[in-house]
Structures are given as C-alpha cells and as structure tokens.
Amino acid sequence: MRKQDMNRDWIATARTLSQALPYMQRYSGARVVIKLGGHAMGSDEAMATFAADVVLMRQVGVNPVIVHGGGPMINAMLEKLDIKSEFVNGKRVTDKATMDVVEMVLSGLVNKRIVQAINAQGGRAVGLSGKDANLIECIPTDPALGLVGTPNKMDPRILETLFAQEMIPVIAPLGSGANGETYNINGDTAAGAIAGALKADRLLLLTDVSGVKNAEGEVVTEMTAAQIREMTADGTIAGGMIPKTETALDAIASGVRAVVILDGRAPNACLLELFTDHGAGSIIRR
Numbered sequence: 279m280r281k282q283d284m285n286r287d288w289i290a291t292a293r294t295l296s297q298a299l300p301y302m303q304r305y306s307g308a309r310v311v312i313k314l315g316g317h318a319m320g321s322d323e324a325m326a327t328f329a330a331d332v333v334l335m336r337q338v339g340v341n342p343v344i345v346h347g348g349g350p351m352i353n354a355m356l357e358k359l360d361i362k363s364e365f366v367n368g369k370r371v372t373d374k375a376t377m378d379v380v381e382m383v384l385s386g387l388v389n390k391r392i393v394q395a396i397n398a399q400g401g402r403a404v405g406l407s408g409k410d411a412n413l414i415e416c417i418p419t420d421p422a423l424g425l426v427g428t429p430n431k432m433d434p435r436i437l438e439t440l441f442a443q444e445m446i447p448v449i450a451p452l453g454s455g456a457n458g459e460t461y462n463i464n465g466d467t468a469a470g471a472i473a474g475a476l477k478a479d480r481l482l483l484l485t486d487v488s489g490v491k492n493a494e495g496e497v498v499t500e501m502t503a504a505q506i507r508e509m510t511a512d513g514t515i516a517g518g519m520i521p522k523t524e525t526a527l528d529a530i531a532s533g534v535r536a537v538v539i540l541d542g543r544a545p546n547a548c549l550l551e552l553f554t555d556h557g558a559g560s561i562i563r564r
C-alpha cells in the first residue's frame with residue numbers, strides 16, 4: 279500500500295472509532311442478548327473474532343448474554359450414533375434418546391467451545407443451560423414433537439448476578455419441566471424468552487443469511503409484524519426462518535426494544551450493528 283493510502287486508512291479507522299462514542303454511551307449498561315446459531319459458528323478464527331467482539335462489548339459496559347444453537351453439531355452426532363432425526367416447522371422432533379444427545383452436544387461441546395473462546399480473549403464467560411438456577415421452565419410445545427419445550431416460566435436472577443460481577447453468561451437452549459424432565463428448546467425461542475425476561479435493549483439473531491428475504495430474494499431491512507405474518511402465510515418465510523421471526527414478534531411483545539436478524543458469518547457483525555451506523559440485516563422494532 280502507498281504511504282498516502284495508508285494514511286487515508288488510519289484516518290478512516292480513527293473516524294470510525296470516534297463515531298462509535300455516542301453508540302457506546304447509548305449502550306452502556308444495556309442488555310444485549312445474542313443468539314449464535316449453529317450455522318453461524320464458523321472456523322476457530324471466526325469464533326475468536328466473535329468472542330473478541332463480545333469481550334469488547336463487556337469492556338465498554340454492555341451486558342452481553344450469549345444464547346447458542348448447535349443444530350448441525352447435533353445432526354453430526356446423531357448420524358454417528360445412527361439415530362434418525364426430523365424437523366417440523368424448524369423444530370427437531372425429540373424423543374428421549376435424541377434428547378440425551380442434544381444435551382450432551384449443546385451443554386458439552388458447543389457451550390464449552392464458546393466459553394473458552396471468550397475467555398481466551400480476556401473475558402470471563404460462564405456456561406449454563408436453561409436448567410441452571412431455574413432460568414427456564416418449560417411446558418411441552420406439541421405432543422407430536424416429543425420433548426420440545428416452550429418456555430413458560432423464567433427466573434433471570436442468575437443472569438443479574440453474573441452481570442453484577444461483569445461475567446458473560448453463555449446459555450445452552452435447554453429447560454426443565456415441572457416433573458424433572460429435560461426439554462429441547464429451539465435456540466431462537468430460548469434467546470427470545472431470555473431477552474423478554476431481561477427486557478433486553480437488543481436481541482441479535484445471528485444466522486447464515488444477510489437478513490429476512492422477500493419473494494424477490496432481497497433483504498427487507500425494516501419489518502413490521504404484519505409483514506412477517508403475511509410472508510409466513512404465503513411461504514416466503516420458511517424452515518429455520520420461522521422460529522426466528524416468531525421469536526422476534528414474541529420478544530417485542532414481551533418488552534424487548536428491537537430484534538435484528540443478521541449474518542453472523544460477516545466479521546465483526548455484532549460490533550457493526552451496535553456501534554456504527556452500518557447496521558445490517560432485518561430489524562423489527564417495538
């Protein structure tokens with residue numbers, strides 16, 4: 279790079295940093311719930327970039343909460359164990375044998391990978407599932423789905439305790455039933471319930487597409503509830519996007535200020551969304 283171009287690069291970097299100040303002030307003390315989907319979890323390098331963003335947020339006074347998925351990792355383990363699995367409207371039909379694998383993969387492999395990545399960047403992450411400290415109590419979603427749970431009672435006190443200590447909760451989407459059962463919760467649904475219980479300022483749903491697309495394949499940047507209902511009814515919103523948009527509507531209804539569906543594979547996606555005016559993806563506001 280020529281010296282003149284390098285100077286221009288530094289000036290642009292300095293401008294971006296100084297423009298972040300009002301955003302950092304606005305989000306200081308804010309609660310930001312980030313759902314990291316299995317498809318958005320890339321290489322170790324991408325995970326390290328994500329983890330560094332989360333630690334930066336914590337450093338400037340944001341209270342980040344990570345809720346993760348891990349669908350592709352569960353699929354890989356089920357395949358190894360020769361257990362068949364199917365999805366209905368974006369939710370995995372879950373019998374007892376499948377539930378054991380889901381819990382092992384989510385609370386074990388996936389949760390600890392994220393915890394370690396954040397701690398390697400200088401943060402203090404604590405891995406939990408919705409079963410810890412009665413964070414999420416579930417009722418069955420639909421008898422046809424087996425042990426898939428819908429959160430019906432939340433106790434977010436454990437999260438307040440961790441915020442006070444400047445620790446970063448990393449949560450696997452599992453819940454307890456009234457009779458001691460374990461439920462498999464769709465990651466987006468769990469993130470929405472946690473964001474709702476915290477009355478979060480932002481819920482960021484990180485996925486592998488740049489936002490919610492219309493029938494022409496273009497990302498719709500601002501979405502209303504009516505638009506979501508219409509696009510779901512006509513099939514434009516399908517598969518794994520259904521739990522995301524359903525979650526967005528439920529979260530808004532329970533007091534979350536705004537939900538953003540964005541591409542988690544884009545480097546620094548969370549920082550760009552929170553601290554610059556280059557917000558990406560689809561936003562649904564209260």
Ligand SMILES: Nc1ncnc2c1ncn2[C@@H]1O[C@H](COP(=O)(O)OP(=O)(O)O)[C@@H](O)[C@H]1O
Nearest residue numbers: 315316317485486487490491514515516518519
């Ligand atoms: N209208 C839509 N706009 C964008 N993506 C959609 C839409 N309808 C269905 N999808 C699908 O939803 C997927 C995201 O859901 P999913 O694969 O469950 O993500 P994650 O693993 O990140 O939770 C996209 O990759 C896309 O294939």
Ligand SMILES: CC(=O)N[C@@H](CCC(=O)OP(=O)(O)O)C(=O)O
Nearest residue numbers: 315316347348349369370464465
């Ligand atoms: C009920 C249900 O479908 N649970 C999900 C939980 C993981 C998840 O949501 O993972 P992603 O965010 O990566 O899709 C599952 O069993 O796959």
